[in-house]
Amino acid sequence: MKRANLVSWCIAFVVALILPFLVSDYWLHSLISGLFYVLMASSWNLIAGYTGQVSFAHAAFAGIGCYTSGILAVKFGIPPFFGILTGIILAALLSLTLGALCIRMGGIYLSLTTLGFSEIVRIIIQNEYKITRGTMGLKVPFLFGNYSKITAFYIMLAAVVLVLVGIYFVLKSDLGLQFRAVQNDEIAAASVGVPVVFVRLTAFVMAGSLAALAGGLYGHYLLLITPHIPSLDTMFLVLAMTVIGGMGTMAGPVVGALFLEILSEYIRVYGEFHVLVFAIVAMIFARFFPQGIVGFMGNLIKQKT
Amino acid sequence: MVDLLLYLTNGIVMGTSYALCALGVALVVGVMRVINFAHGEFYVLAGYLSATFASALHLGIFPSIAMSILCVFFVGLVVERFLIRPTYGNEMYSLIITFILYIIVENLYLFIFGPYPQKPPNWVSGSQNLFGLFYYGNQRLVSFVTAALLISIFLVVLHKTWLGRVIRAVAIDREMASLLGVNPTRINFFSFGLGCVLAGAAGIVLTPIFPVVPTVGVGISLTAFVVVVLGGMDSFLGAVVGGLILGIVENLGVAYISSGYKHLFGFVILILVLFLKPTGLFGHRQFQ
Amino acid sequence: MKRNWLKGFFVLSVSVLMLFSGALIFQSWAAEETIKIGVVGPRTGTAAATGKAFQEGIELALDRINKAGGVLGKKLEVIFEDTAGDPAKAASAIEKLITHDKVVMVVGESHSSAALAEIDVANRLKVPFIIAEAWHDDITKKNYKYVFRAGPCNSGVVNGYILGFIKDYGFKKVAIVAENTDWGLGIKELAEKGLKKAGITYTSLVTERKSQDHYAELNKIKKFGPDLILAFVYGFGVHYFIAQANEVGIVPQTALILEGAGPPSLWPEFWKTVGDAGNLELFVSRMHPAVTFTKVAKEFREAYKKKFHKPPTDYKSRSIFDVLLIAADALNRAGSTNPDKIVEALENTNLTVSSGVVRFGTTKGTYAYHQWQPPMLIIQWQDRKQVVVYPKDVATGKLRKQ
Structure with a gap:
């Protein structure tokens, strides 16, 4: 990592550490949501940005994470910590199965299969209302102890830091090189001995488990989980954040998630139409600045120096 | 027995419209290798336009249908030119672009037409006693006949005319076709518009029965994807058969399993097909 | 050249964003001091029409209250936050109203599932919340100190009106269709209990709020052969249900249908979708031009x-x-924005609003705590005219079965 980059990451981290003492309760809520989306977008970026596969099941895996843990907590009184862990394991197993099923075929088949899977998850959660309470929403306990936004913020922040550091080391390792090799030219990668299917599957399972972690934490912070979490609407937000921030970069999803979360606070007055604004911004980026904010800024700096 | 017959009838009637809509996806996938996430939004557009033309401009049913189809075609061309064309050859890019497009258009509908359902006037009213066993809405029967007719016309055009041959040639082998003097960009342009028209036609046929709301589009797109995967991505016949199968399975499932799971059956089929026979029922090759 | 254009575009969009935020800050700075009440309700989603109705009611209430001098000597301001009918969004909407906009009270809501999520937040943050139109018994049954309801509850509607209507008009066989939400499932259960007690045969089906094709369900109902269908489906789904029930020959050919919520039968889209099938349809309502419960009702209408x-x-x-009038009245009597004082004032409410004289129950233990049940009407569409058919003392016409 370049020195300048390291310094900016550290500054961001320190700012994040003291932030809860500077902002109101209301903004703290936005920040926690923002951190949830940072987790979601960063892990989705792992498959979409680094191995070039568009999965639509990311929100569904978050849903699996929060509903597993939520149901375990409500029905059996299992503490959220173990519940979230169970959710992650379940999501990992499911993504392994799903990935084994469709990753061999790659490309569009993966997108369609994950789309189907995502809808199946949502429909089951919506219909098994006796267990999940469907669209009525399931009330779940707080992460631990008494409800406190500051606690939730620091737990979320810790998860984000751990996940980002983890992703950084994965990308720096041989596996990370293989990710990119698979994205750039699958056939060439295979010909030099990169196990294409294995590499893709690894990325897919990693992303799925991280989504479950994000979903589980967020659900126990919100205290109420609904099928909105595993919906295509959430999926769109994750996709838009990654695209706007910059696919295939470490900082992209972080910048994109925080950018959209803050933007959403400012355009709340337009109520129902803020999704429209998001989508238009996302389209402008996808169409004219496919490298996103981070890539675009990077280019500007490069041009100047 | 009477029940079963009712469910089968309903399945075939719905399935025919699924097939009509899915033909559009099959065309766009076959020719351009693009999965258009916003496919269902053209269904919605046709529904809204025909309702608006009929109620606001006091046009008759058929002039408003013709005008809506024409508008859908031009909107389709504009989308192709400005959003799809830059993505040629990069299927992931086109998927992301059309996914964002679907969110934009859905919210635009909400902005323009409001959240209330809109419904073009019924072509016919009342109901028929079918086989002397049960009552069945006349509009559903007329919609079914129209959809079946449109599918036949499309298949005839595809197989018997010069235009159809060119489209099929590009679908089978792009490079070969361009060597033989076909301009693939122009065929893409036209095929995308035509694909949108097929979605629009399904919208015209179905919206008198199920009024449009801004959010129905994505469900229509997903259904069409299931049909196309089931039938085989490179097969037009497959889209027709796939549509009928899905219609029947959904209705039997609703009747004998649960109505809440109506849309689940399609996605289970989707995953099963991809697992057991990725080329679909009638497809020959995998889509790369 | 092209690069420059792109860069210009980027700079432009960023500056537009900054302008927007600047305008927002200015707006909040320039505003005069007011007392703020929050409203929660669905402005988007399947029941967005309710948001529109709420918006109209809010404007009229603000006109009336501010003309009469506002509250606590200041102008009353209402902030209407969207819930989209989704419990998670509802919870964050009410939290935003309380922590960000600093409203002193919250009123509104028309979805039970959303309300059940909101009452936890209101109670946790200790801000009085008056519910207008979320009917589930549990909302007041939880006996939260800060939660009130000046509107119908499932028990009140079923036991006070629907069961009486069924018995008085001698219906023999009832089919219940309910959506899978807190309201639908809750009111279905109450209706089943009441019908069982009254010895009336019934069957029930649970359906999805958004589903469009009801042929399979209707086939089952047709085999059962009811003379009344109770439809507890909120939103446009009930329109499709009625239109298709007519196609397959059930309503009004062999059975009448009673829509258990009301507004969907009054939305302008109703007649467009159902056509002549809507004739003789029954629905629950709280308002009819010929029935004026109080003077305020007449003034509201004008x-x-x-x-x-x-x-x-x-x-x-x-x-x-009505709930805004109740809120303003309580604030004025409390003489401050202290939440406990407002609760005390609300508990002593004795105010005439458009649908009657409001008095909240104060005995803990049941759903009647902090609850006021307004009078309801059962109305039948007869040749596109609303005819009140129940309760019989305010009826404006006879029930028509064919």
């Missing part, structure tokens, strides 16, 4: 006509109007 140039249709515009 003010509405003057402002919107049409007669009021969706009764939920009046429901929100």
Whole structure:
């Protein structure tokens, strides 16, 4: 990592550490949501940005994470910590199965299969209302102890830091090189001995488990989980954040998630139409600045120096 | 027995419209290798336009249908030119672009037409006693006949005319076709518009029965994807058969399993097909 | 050249964003000091029409309250936050109203599932919350100190009106269709219990709020052969249900249908979708031009006509109007914005609003705590005219079965 980059990451981290003492309760809520989306977008970026596969099941895996843990907590009184862990394991197993099923075929088949899977998850959660309470929403306990936004913020922040550091080391390792090799030219990668299917599957399972972690934490912070979490609407937000921030970069999803979360606070007055604004911004980026904010800024700096 | 017959009838009637809509996806996938996430939004557009033309401009049913189809075609061309064309050859890019497009258009509908359902006037009213066993809405029967007719016309055009041959040639082998003097960009342009028209036609046929709301589009797109995967991505016949199968399975499932799971059956089929026979029922090759 | 254009575009969009935020800050700075009440309700989603009705009611209530001098000597301001009918969004909407906009009270809501999520937040943050139109018994049964309901509850509607209607008009066989939400499942259960007690045969089906094709369900109902269908489906789904029930020959050929919520039968889209199948349809309502419970009802009607140039249709515009009057009255009597004082004032409410004289129950233990059940009406569409058929003492016509 370049020195300048390291310094900016550290500054961001320190700012994040003291932030809860500077902002109101209301903004703290936005920040926690923002951190949830940072987790979601960063892990989705792992498959979409680094191995070039568009999965639509990311929100569904978050849903699996929060509903597993939520149901375990409500029905059996299992503490959220173990519940979230169970959710992650379940999501990992499911993504392994799903990935084994469709990753061999790659490309569009993966997108369609994950789309189907995502809808199946949502429909089951919506219909098994006796267990999940469907669209009525399931009330779940707080992460631990008494409800406190500051606690939730620091737990979320810790998860984000751990996940980002983890992703950084994965990308720096041989596996990370293989990710990119698979994205750039699958056939060439295979010909030099990169196990294409294995590499893709690894990325897919990693992303799925991280989504479950994000979903589980967020659900126990919100205290109420609904099928909105595993919906295509959430999926769109994750996709838009990654695209706007910059696919295939470490900082992209972080910048994109925080950018959209803050933007959403400012355009709340337009109520129902803020999704429209998001989508238009996302389209402008996808169409004219496919490298996103981070890539675009990077280019500007490069041009100047 | 009477029940079963009712469910089968309903399945075939719905399935025919699924097939009509899915033909559009099959065309766009076959020719351009693009999965258009916003496919269902053209269904919605046709529904809204025909309702608006009929109620606001006091046009008759058929002039408003013709005008809506024409508008859908031009909107389709504009989308192709400005959003799809830059993505040629990069299927992931086109998927992301059309996914964002679907969110934009859905919210635009909400902005323009409001959240209330809109419904073009019924072509016919009342109901028929079918086989002397049960009552069945006349509009559903007329919609079914129209959809079946449109599918036949499309298949005839595809197989018997010069235009159809060119489209099929590009679908089978792009490079070969361009060597033989076909301009693939122009065929893409036209095929995308035509694909949108097929979605629009399904919208015209179905919206008198199920009024449009801004959010129905994505469900229509997903259904069409299931049909196309089931039938085989490179097969037009497959889209027709796939549509009928899905219609029947959904209705039997609703009747004998649960109505809440109506849309689940399609996605289970989707995953099963991809697992057991990725080329679909009638497809020959995998889509790369 | 092209690069420059792109860069210009980027700079432009960023500066537009900054302008927007600047304008927002200015707006909040320039505003005069007011007392703020929050409203929660669905402005988007399947029941967005309710949001529109709420908006109308809010405007009329603000006109009336501010003309009479506002609250606590200041102007009353209402902030209407969207819930989209989704419990998670509802919880964050009410939290935003309380922590960000600093409202002193919250009123509104028309979805039970959303309300059940919101009451936890209101109670946790200790801000009085008056519910207008979320009917589930549990909302007040939880006996939260800060939660009130000046509107119908499932028990009140079923036991006080629907069961009486069924018995008085001698219906023999009832099919219940309910959506899978807190309201639908809750009211279905109450209706089943009541019908069982009354010895009336019934069957029930649970359906999805958004589903469009009901042929399979209708086939089952047809085999059962009821003379009344109770439809507890909120939103446009009930329109499709009625239109298709007519196609397959059930309503009004062999059975009548009673829509258990009301507003969907009054939305302008109703007749477009159901056509002649809507004739003889019954629905629950709180408002009819010929039935004026109080003087305020008449004034509401006149003010509405003057402002919107049409007669009021969706009764939920009046429901929100009423709860805002109740809120303003309580604030004035409390003499401060202290939440405990407001609760005390609310408990001593004795105010005439458009649908009657409001008095909240104060005995803990049941759903009647902090609950006021307004009078309801059962109305039948007869040749596109609303005819009140129940309760019989306010009826404006006879029930027609064919």
